[in-house]
Amino acid sequence: MACHEIAALRLGMMNLIGIKDETTIRHEQSEIGTVLESPGPIRSLAEAKDFESLIKFYEISLTDLEEKSLK
Numbered sequence: 001m002a003c004h005e006i007a008a009l010r011l012g013m014m015n016l017i018g019i020k021d022e023t024t025i026r027h028e029q030s031e032i033g034t035v036l037e038s039p040g041p042i043r044s045l046a047e048a049k050d051f052e053s054l055i056k057f058y059e060i061s062l063t064d065l066e067e068k069s070l071k
Contacts, residue, residue, distance in 0.1 A: 012048035
């Protein structure tokens with residue numbers, strides 16, 4: 001679901017710019033659900049520490065989403 005990618009992107013961007021809004025963080029985490037518990041591009045995107053990682057994992061997550069949609 002594309003919601004996972006967007007929610008993880010928002011979490012990653014919030015990390016980078018220092019937004020600590022716990023209500024928004026919990027909301028985005030609930031959108032993603034248990035996917036955050038497993039290693040992978042969504043989790044890595046949500047935990048990005050720099051813009052390079054953010055872009056890299058966003059692109060990977062979109063590629064994964066595209067591959068899933070083709071099946």
